[in-house]
Amino acid sequence: MAFKLVDKVLSFMGFEEEVVEEEEKRARDEIVEEQPWQRKKEKDRGAVLSLHAQRQVRVVVVEPRAFDEVQGIADNLKNRRPVIVNLEQAEPDLAKRIVDFISGATYALNGSLQKVGSGIFLFVPNNMDIASDLKDPQKEKGIFTWMRS
Template sequence: MGIKSKFKAFFLLDDDDYQLAEETDTAEQEEIKQPKSVKKNVVSLQSVQKASKVILFEPRVFAEAQEIADHLKNRKAVIVNLQRIQHDQAKRIVDFLSGTVYAISGEIQQLGPKIFLCTPDNVEVSGNISQFLPESDIDNSRW
């Protein structure tokens, strides 16, 4: 007595029932090998991100540089306006932010007199600003 016969006898299956069960098993095995619905639009989780933000910051004291660095660590770009702070404090902030940007593989660029753009590595900046006019020339120039 073969294994098929023993199996049929154990479950009391007719030949038709056994063949149906065998076809179902074969179909399930094929589905495992080739799923019916193949997903073609696979997206890496790393590419799915929240909307990017740009933070505008105008520090009044050096202690606020820590908050700017925290935004950079959270992968947000920051525009820093240092026009309302003393020159020596502004210089310390730029030095601190330069170190922070270096640590996170980002960039820092000057946009204008005492205005800087700090970006983390996930933000790409294209183009550059080549020349800054003295403030006296800005007041007399025409748009």
């Protein structure tokens, strides 16, 4: 009778359910042990794959001569390929239009760009970062050049 009183107190406090859940869990574990084919499936589901598998990155280098070629450049960015655009030989108006279009596409894809040289730009998709040690002459001059001593 004392055992029933303790059970009632434990059930009132909410401890009895845990004991029942543990017993049910043990019963389920015994059933799983009786069926070895289920253990094999659980092992197969636990396969670990490396997320940092290195794959070769292909960099696309283009020298567009017409504005019609920019869609192909944007498609390369959509396919997560970095693109180097050489506009040294292009006319200034055409070069500006090309850079504007590809910059917009890069922005829409959350990518980034870097001016590498005079008329040479690097556009990368959002899965890559640009690490650069190039010095920007505008940044060195500063906004208020008259404040320099």
